[in-house]
Amino acid sequence: MGERANRSFRHTARGVRRSLPSAEPRVSVLVPAWNAGATVRVCLESVRRQVFTDWECVVVDDGSSDKTATLVREVMSHDARVRLISRPHHGLVPALNEGLGHCRAPLIARMDADDVMHRLRLGAQMAALDHDPRLAAVGCHARIFPRTTMSPRLREYEAWLNSMQSADDVTREAFVECPVAHPTLMMRRDMARLGYVDQQWPEDYDLILRALASGLHIGMVPRRLLAWRARADSWSRTSAAYDVERFAACKAHYLAHGFLAGTESFVLWGYGATGRMLRKALASHGKTPSHIVEVKRSRVGQRIHGAPVIPVAALAALGDHRIVVSVARLGPRSEIRNALASMGFVEGQDFVCAA
Numbered sequence: 001m002g003e004r005a006n007r008s009f010r011h012t013a014r015g016v017r018r019s020l021p022s023a024e025p026r027v028s029v030l031v032p033a034w035n036a037g038a039t040v041r042v043c044l045e046s047v048r049r050q051v052f053t054d055w056e057c058v059v060v061d062d063g064s065s066d067k068t069a070t071l072v073r074e075v076m077s078h079d080a081r082v083r084l085i086s087r088p089h090h091g092l093v094p095a096l097n098e099g100l101g102h103c104r105a106p107l108i109a110r111m112d113a114d115d116v117m118h119r120l121r122l123g124a125q126m127a128a129l130d131h132d133p134r135l136a137a138v139g140c141h142a143r144i145f146p147r148t149t150m151s152p153r154l155r156e157y158e159a160w161l162n163s164m165q166s167a168d169d170v171t172r173e174a175f176v177e178c179p180v181a182h183p184t185l186m187m188r189r190d191m192a193r194l195g196y197v198d199q200q201w202p203e204d205y206d207l208i209l210r211a212l213a214s215g216l217h218i219g220m221v222p223r224r225l226l227a228w229r230a231r232a233d234s235w236s237r238t239s240a241a242y243d244v245e246r247f248a249a250c251k252a253h254y255l256a257h258g259f260l261a262g263t264e265s266f267v268l269w270g271y272g273a274t275g276r277m278l279r280k281a282l283a284s285h286g287k288t289p290s291h292i293v294e295v296k297r298s299r300v301g302q303r304i305h306g307a308p309v310i311p312v313a314a315l316a317a318l319g320d321h322r323i324v325v326s327v328a329r330l331g332p333r334s335e336i337r338n339a340l341a342s343m344g345f346v347e348g349q350d351f352v353c354a355a
Contacts, residue, residue, distance in 0.1 A: 022054055022056075024105070025054050025056045025081070025104060025105045026052075026105055026106070027054065027055040027056075027105050027107045027108070027109055027122050028056050028058055028104060028105035028107070028108045028109070029055055029056070029057040029111050029122070030058050030060070030099045030108055030109070030110055031047075031058065031059045031060070031099075031111045031112070031113050032059075032060045032062060032092060032096055032112070032113065033060065033064065033068050033072070034061075034062040034063065034068070034089065034095070034113075035064045035065060035066045036064065036066075036113035037064070037067040037071055038114075039113060039229070040059070040113045041071050041075065043111065043112070043113050043114065043115060043116060044057065044072070045075075046116040046118075047082075047111065047117060048075075048079055050117070050120075050121070050122045051119050051123055052123035055081060055105070055109075055122055056081050056083060056104060056105065057081060058083050058085060058099050058102050058103055059084050059085065060085045060087065060096075060098055060102075061084060061085065061086045061087065062089050062090065062091070062092070063087060063088045068113075069084060072084045085098065085099065085102055091198075092203065093196045093197070096196045097196050100192055100195065100196075103192070106188065106189050107126060107129065107187070107189075108186070108187055108189070108192045109122060109125065109185070109186040110182055110183050110184070110186070110187075112182075112229075115226060115227060115228055115229050116227040117226050117227075118223075118224070118227075120223075121140065121226065122186075124140070124221050124223060124225060125138050125140060125186040125221055125225070126186070128219060128221050129186065129188065132219065134217050135167060135188075135217050135218065135219040136187060136188050136211060136216035136218060137180075137186060137187035137188065137191050137211070137216070137218045137219070138186055138219040138220060138221055139164070139170070139179075139180035139184040139185050139186075139218065140220065140222075140223055140224070140226060141161070141162040141184075141221075141222060141224040141225065141226075142158070142161065142181045142183075142224060142225075142227070142228040143224045144158050144228050144230050145227055145228070145229060145230070146229075146230070156330075157177070160173075162222075164180070164220045166219060166220060167218060167219040167220070169220065170208075170212075170219065170220060171212060171217075171218075171348070172347060172348065172353075173353070174209060175209075175251050175254075175352055175353060176354065176355040177247075177355065178204060179208070180208055180218060180220070181226065182204035183226060183228060184225070184226045185204075190216075191211050191216055197210075198241075200241050200246060200249075201241055201246040201247065201249050202241060202246065202247065202250060203241070205247065205250050206250055209251075210254070213254055213257070213258050248278050248280075249281050249284075251278065252278060252281035252284065255282065255352070255354060256282060256285035256287050257285075259324075260282070260285075260324075263287075264286055265287070265289065266287060266288075266289060266290065266321065266322045266323065266324050267291045267292075267293060267315070267318065267321045268289040268292050268293070268307070268323075268324055268326060269292075269293040269323060269324070269325045269326065269327070270293070270326040270336075271294065271304060272326075274326050274355055275292075275326035275327070278324070278326045278354060282324075289304075290307060290318075290321060291307055291308055291314075292304050292307050292308070292309045292310070293309075293310055293312060294309045294310070295311075312339065315343065315345075316343060323351035323352075324354055325337075325351060325353045325354065326353075326355065327353070327355065328355045333355065337353065
């Protein structure tokens with residue numbers, strides 16, 4: 001950390017030295033940390049700078065071998081709202097679940113130990129949940145950093161993520177990719193009771209899909225209120241649970257038990273790399289394409305794994321078939337949505353997009 005950051009930390013510490021925790025704070029900020037000595041102090045400083053002050057911050061040190069715990073205790077000496085839970089190293093999911101058990105507030109905000117929240121984040125998200133009691137949780141927009149090392153794919157993902165404006169957007173896009181960045185999530189206690197599950201796929205995506213499947217609504221505060229650090233050695237970059245095949249497995253599980261429940265077949269629109277991977281993942285649940293929609297005339301009339309390849313115009317004659325659109329690129333996916341809508345198909349009822 002540079003001298004400027006250290007001066008900022010000391011200034012913040014003086015400004016909130018007298019802050020004491022409420023017996024029942026409005027918001028608990030849950031921060032799992034493992035060997036986060038290089039970033040945890042700046043992370044906690046951003047929490048302490050919040051304009052909204054009735055919070056507690058629960059840091060779960062998952063058996064760090066560096067100075068993570070020491071640095072957290074230093075922050076605690078200046079601010080009693082920060083609490084440290086130390087545990088042997090068992091991984092992210094157990095750390096998250098243990099942390100949930102220590103959170104006392106009715107609202108729980110996720111935060112990663114290497115990210116930085118805007119000083120208005122907690123207040124803005126709490127206000128959104130107070131305004132709409134139907135929402136079980138809200139996310140917010142994020143700015144990924146450092147910008148100089150961002151790949152075009154990551155920039156595209158950031159733009160897509162920050163296109164979410166409402167609970168309807170989150171629901172509609174849920175099977176494309178995870179529509180809420182996990183460290184931006186603020187959830188009510190009822191959603192937090194779902195807990196985190198290790199299914200060998202992304203635990204954050206699993207929570208979002210599980211919550212939506214149970215009928216909960218997840219909204220969005222359409223403001224950039226989190227600086228989200230992209231690191232080559234982060235859990236999401238190094239864990240096998242975040243491999244693209246595991247994302248497909250997660251989507252397939254919730255599609256099979258939700259949108260495709262009660263039917264063994266579906267129409268698959270798109271058979272590129274994305275469509276092939278999803279078809280394979282759904283097959284493990286006994287769900288197979290009855291037809292495959294293809295826009296290239298040269299492929300029409302062929303069979304793929306026994307399913308006839310049909311043109312778009314043939315969809316209307318198929319009758320009551322659920323349609324899964326598996327097209328990765330935003331432009332073509334938008335065109336397909338418009339085409340299906342023009343034919344009278346209703347998204348979420350007759351078709352879903354699952355990139």
